[in-house]
Amino acid sequence: MASGMEQFQEKARQAWTWARAQALRVAGVAWTKAVALYRRGHAHLMTLPPVRRALVLGLWSFLAVLALLTVYMLLLIPLTPSIHDLRQARAAAPSTMVSADGEELARFDQGLQERVTLKQISPNVISALISTEDHRFYDHHGIDFTRTAGAVLHTASGNPQGGSTITQQLARNMFPEEIGRSRNLNRKLKELITALKIEATYSKTEILEAYLNTVPFLYNTYGIEMAARTYFDKPASRLDILESATLVGMLKGTNYYNPVGNPERSLQRRNVVLGQMRKHDVIDEARYKQLIKRPLRLHFERQSERAQSDSHFTAYVRKWLIEWADENDYNLERDGLVVHTTLDHDLQQAAERAVERQANALQAIADVEWSRAGVPSSTSTGMYAGMQGGSVAFDYFWKSHPGLLDSFVRESGDYRKLTAAGGTPEAALAQLKGDRAFMAALRKSKTRLEAGFTAMDPATGAVRAWVGSRDFAREQFDHVSQAARQPGSTFKPIVYGAALEKGLSPEHVYRDEVMDIKAADGTKWRPTDMSGTTGRDMTMRDGLVYSKNTITAQVMQDVGLPPIIKLARALGIRDSKLEKVPSLALGTSPVTLLEMVNAYASIAAQGEARLPFVVTHITDREGKVIARFGEDKPKRAMQEASAATLTDMMRGVIDRGTGTAIRSRFGIRSDVAGKSGTTQNNADGWFILMHPELVGGAWVGFNDARVTMRSNYWGQGGHNAVLVVGDFFKTALDTGKLSRDAIFPGGKPPPPLRHVEPVDEPEDEPVEEPGDLLQEGAPPAPLAMPPEGEGGQESHGKAVQEAAPAPAPAAQPVPQG
Secondary structure, rough: HHHHHHHHHHHHHHHHHHHHHHHHHHHHHHHHHHHHHHEEEEEEOOOOOHHHHHHHHHHHHHHHHHHHHHHHHHHHHHOHHHHHHHHOOOOOOEEEEEEEOOOOOEOOOOOEEOOOOOHHHHHHHHHHHHHOOOOOOOOOOOOHHHHHHHHHHHHOHHHHHHHHOOOHHHHHHHHHHHHOOOOOHHHHHHHHHHHHHHHOOOOOOHHHHHHHHEOOOOOOOOOOOHHHHHOOOOOHOOOOOHHHHHHHOOOOOOOOOOOOOOHHHHHHHHHHEEEEHOOOOOOHHHHHHHHOOOOOOOOOOOOOOOOOOOOHHHHHHHHHHHHHHHHHHOOOOOEEOOOEEEHHHHHHHHHHHHHHHHHHHHHHHHHHHHOOOOOOOOHHHOOOOOOHHHOOOHHHHHHHHHHHHHHHHHHHHHHHHHHHOOOOOOHHHHHHOOOOHHHHHHHHHHHOEEEEEEEOOEEEOOOEEEEOOOOOOOOOOOOOOOOOOOOOHHHHHHHHHHHHHHHOOOOOEEOOOOOOOOOOOOEEEEEOOOOOOOOOEEHHHHHOOOOOOHHHHHHHHHOOHOOOOOOOHHOOOOOOOOOOOHHHHHOOOEHHHHHHHHHHHHHHOOOEOOOOEEEEEEEOOOOOOEOOOOOOOEEEEHHHHHHHHHHHHHHHHHHHHHOOOHHOOOOOOOEEEEEEEEEHHHHHEEEEEEEEEEEEEEEEEEOOOOOOOOOOOOOOOOHHHHHHHHHHHHHHHHHOOOOOOOOOOOOOOOOOOOOOOOOOOOOOOOOOOOOOOOOOOOOOOOOOOOOOOOOOOOOOOOOOOOOOOOOOOOOOOOOOO
8 A cells, every 4th residue: 555655656756847847848948939039039129220129119018018908907807897796786885883882873874865867967967077077978988098098198297187988987986896996007997897898788878877876976965966956956957057067077076176165166177167068069159258257156055964863973973974985985875884983872871861851850940930920949850840730831931021032033034034025024023923833932942941961081082972952853953062152160170270280289378359350451350259259368279169250360360361271272172262351261252062071081181181082993894994083192281280189179169069969969979070160140051070981061051042040049050960960970880881989090089978869958058150250352141053044043143141139248158150
């Protein structure tokens, strides 16, 4: 047996030796012949004149390259879409958005694309398209060799030009993954082969129709029909020659020639398209000269892309993602991307329940308090819930504010429509006030309490929870990222942080007294506390704990406005305008909730500022990561020691200041710090809480700042917004999402605390009041929602403040703001 195996192996070795020898012999003969052929060719070439020699060399080189390209294209044919692929629509996979723990949040399958036949598309579009993109469209079979050669020559001379036909562009639109996205020769050859297959499969009419139905036009819209509706609010069949030229002009670069974002470039490009139409005799010279003088006339109407499962968070991510996809050439409806967000599903549910539960309770309080002349007095939300059914919500408010109701009517869209149609202001007002359904809806919308909540990981900047309103289906306006409201005393920690950065000690003493402060323009400002002043010395620490306007104003004077504004920007208030007026220190410059929570997260992160981010990474349909986010290095906003001291000062707000409800009402005993905020006439209630692992904040109020909470108790952020924040953090701690034992650097757990739900207002409970925050030159209390025309919301007019009676001065310091 062994001998047989040895014989077989010996024969195999002999066969291999013979085969190798034969191969070497053949190769040797081939090489000898090639060398001989080369020598004869070279000898013949050298006998030619120099010019002719160069021409022959160039021809040989061209033929060699052409041969190589031909061979390579033959190899690529099986790697490009087949005829079968062209005849059967490729199953498009919509992109999905998932939470950090894998729960699906939304899908991009709403379809901002409506297919139409070529007969339903204006002939102007077809003429503009063919004249500009492929004027020999009906003469070639997928490749315009003349145009391709011209593009190569222009590109070689340093003036890059595209040579793709409409069919080649369709190939890219239909099969972006198979053909590839990189601008290289390989993609161009695949595109060319696919174009030939398309021409062999479809008629010219079908190719035009397919192209015009798939071409992208920004804002997650695809196809000429959706583009016509988006940019001109009309169907594609009614596009005139200027509108057609504008849309066709975008095809060279949708972002660069976007008529919404870049109208001047779009106008120039539109005129280039008109020039091409003139060049190819679609229009005559006189018509051309007439048309190029006309301006762009858009009627931009972004098409709805909101899915039924959307929330304020997914809507925010969706808007950002659409721009990202446009810039990176991805189709969210077809490419099957998976967008991994930072949202924690369990924390999000806790936030949604907290907003729903506590906003409903506060709505009952507002309904009952404004239902009668006398104001009920209770610190128990349950009492108001029991009274709500027997009360006519806001009945006393409307009776005591008759002029305000008329203002609301005049500011409505219905009123503007009536007056625009020729009706007199008096008749329009009377007609609407006589419309019971309209007036009931107006009263209900104006008196609906709103709330916003968001939570962020201070260690990374990742947003973990986001609730923009009580009900997304009813209120799409986002009170986290869109609504800019006065933050009141939640801005004060930034003032005290700037003082610590300057070297002031938290035990630095000020006198609690009213004083005049001169602004840069010469006007005087006299900040007060509605609870009065004591005339006693008070440390800077207690000034923050008890939220004293008088103390904060003096700290602002010692620090100066520029360092305060600089610190605010560094911590996270980057977009909102901060007025350079002294009252800024008391929170009169409107900001968003997202900015404020970001600023507090920077403090909680020992002074390291991180940009908030909502997406960690994006994967393709195969699971490959194609983009990562949130990996930017943090920036030092304030010294670590200053941030630790400021955090400790804000612990006092929770332990003995305006945030004691966190412990007394919700029984939270973890190491937490925070601040409440209330603005003039209780228009806004704020509360932001810092836990070592998470920072969360809430805003509570009405969309129109002229409607407010009635009582000073329930109008305070330490009594209204704190309910949302406390509810959320209690759930997060009870479920183990947050550690009860986590401690800020230098901190220690507070002692155990018995939880007692207050029934009547305790005499020694800290009282929070905004005091006099108004200052000449400072911005008025803003509206949460922009007027109609600035986002499509109903106008609420200019905020008007109502004077509130000031209580008698207190003998002891009591928390403000």
